[in-house]
Amino acid sequence: MELPRAGLLSDLDLEAVVDDTYRYVETYRGHGRQASYIPALEKVDPNKLAIAVVLGDGRTALAGDAEEPFSIQSISKVFTLSLVLDRVGAILWNRVGREPSGSPFNSIVQLEAEKGKPRNPLINAGAIVVSDQLIGADTADAAIAELVSFLRVRAEDASIAIDDGVAMSESQAGALNRSLAHFVAAFGNLDNPVEEVLSVYFRQCAIAMSCRQLARASLYLAFDGVDPITGETVTTPDHCRRILSLMLTCGHYDNSGDFAFRIGLPGKSGVGGGILTIAPGVGAIAVWSPGLNQAGTSLAGAVALERMVEATGWSVFA
Numbered sequence: 001m002e003l004p005r006a007g008l009l010s011d012l013d014l015e016a017v018v019d020d021t022y023r024y025v026e027t028y029r030g031h032g033r034q035a036s037y038i039p040a041l042e043k044v045d046p047n048k049l050a051i052a053v054v055l056g057d058g059r060t061a062l063a064g065d066a067e068e069p070f071s072i073q074s075i076s077k078v079f080t081l082s083l084v085l086d087r088v089g090a091i092l093w094n095r096v097g098r099e100p101s102g103s104p105f106n107s108i109v110q111l112e113a114e115k116g117k118p119r120n121p122l123i124n125a126g127a128i129v130v131s132d133q134l135i136g137a138d139t140a141d142a143a144i145a146e147l148v149s150f151l152r153v154r155a156e157d158a159s160i161a162i163d164d165g166v167a168m169s170e171s172q173a174g175a176l177n178r179s180l181a182h183f184v185a186a187f188g189n190l191d192n193p194v195e196e197v198l199s200v201y202f203r204q205c206a207i208a209m210s211c212r213q214l215a216r217a218s219l220y221l222a223f224d225g226v227d228p229i230t231g232e233t234v235t236t237p238d239h240c241r242r243i244l245s246l247m248l249t250c251g252h253y254d255n256s257g258d259f260a261f262r263i264g265l266p267g268k269s270g271v272g273g274g275i276l277t278i279a280p281g282v283g284a285i286a287v288w289s290p291g292l293n294q295a296g297t298s299l300a301g302a303v304a305l306e307r308m309v310e311a312t313g314w315s316v317f318a
């Protein structure tokens with residue numbers, strides 16, 4: 001069902017909703033466990049807490065550490081998917097599926113049975129295939145530059161950059177992701193050399209953005225692919241719909257069903273503790289708290305989103 005359009009939101013006291021959500025979720029500050037398999041992520045202050053909401057009319061409400069950049073990790077997979085769908089279109093689905101995996105983000109088990117075709121573009125193996133497609137016939141450096149520049153334009157903020165320390169840390173601790181990439185390559189599902197592809201994948205995960213930047217950058221996904229503030233067409237309505245359906249069904253790995261049940265909005269989590277959520281026709285919400293639940297989704301972040309959708313009724317199932 002269509003959510004209320006931005007025009008009908010004029011009576012909403014957005015600041016009050018965000019303030020209430022922040023106060024409510026503060027009791028969960030520091031809960032959950034930080035990702036430790038990427039050493040650089042473990043060094044982040046576990047008490048960080050941030051909320052940012054950007055609506056279609058540009059109204060923005062921030063709380064906590066909403067201006068502080070953090071490692072977006074797997075949230076980057078939404079944006080690489082968006083760029084690659086625009087470049088190669090439906091051919092992508094020959095390389096990667098569209099089914100929830102029901103498995104952890106870095107699982108290798110299904111890859112063997114399914115002959116190197118990852119279940120979906122939002123698990124690691126699928127995102128690695130998407131990174132390969134982003135390189136295309138160009139170089140890894142050109143692909144990552146395209147992504148960073150896309151995010152800077154979308155967020156209207158030229159300060160967005162890769163955290164080289166996190167990228168290095170990921171690469172050094174990247175045995176499992178290397179295994180996934182080699183497995184996919186063994187089935188002929190990568191066009192570029194594994195290390196080239198991984199250099200894009202590790203760097204895209206290491207992009208640092210604040211909640212405000214994330215919410216602003218993804219606003220086009222709430223408006224059929226058109227940035228409602230600049231009027232620019234970023235992607236087609238068809239691609240936008242496909243991205244949102246994948247976020248809803250696959251955005252949180254083996255926690256995707258629970259997230260859809262509790263929050264009812266397309267979202268994507270990252271092991272840096274960020275969650276990006278899209279309310280179609282309304283706007284974008286980004287939250288950040290480094291402590292994760294068992295499936296790698298921010299614990300306090302999900303509680304904040306649950307509180308906010310309860311207060312606003314923003315659900316695709318409303």
Ligand code: GLU
Pocket residue numbers: 072073074075105106124170177205269270271272296
């Ligand atoms: N860079 C992380 C990895 O590849 C991303 C996982 C995530 O954020 O869910 O393991």
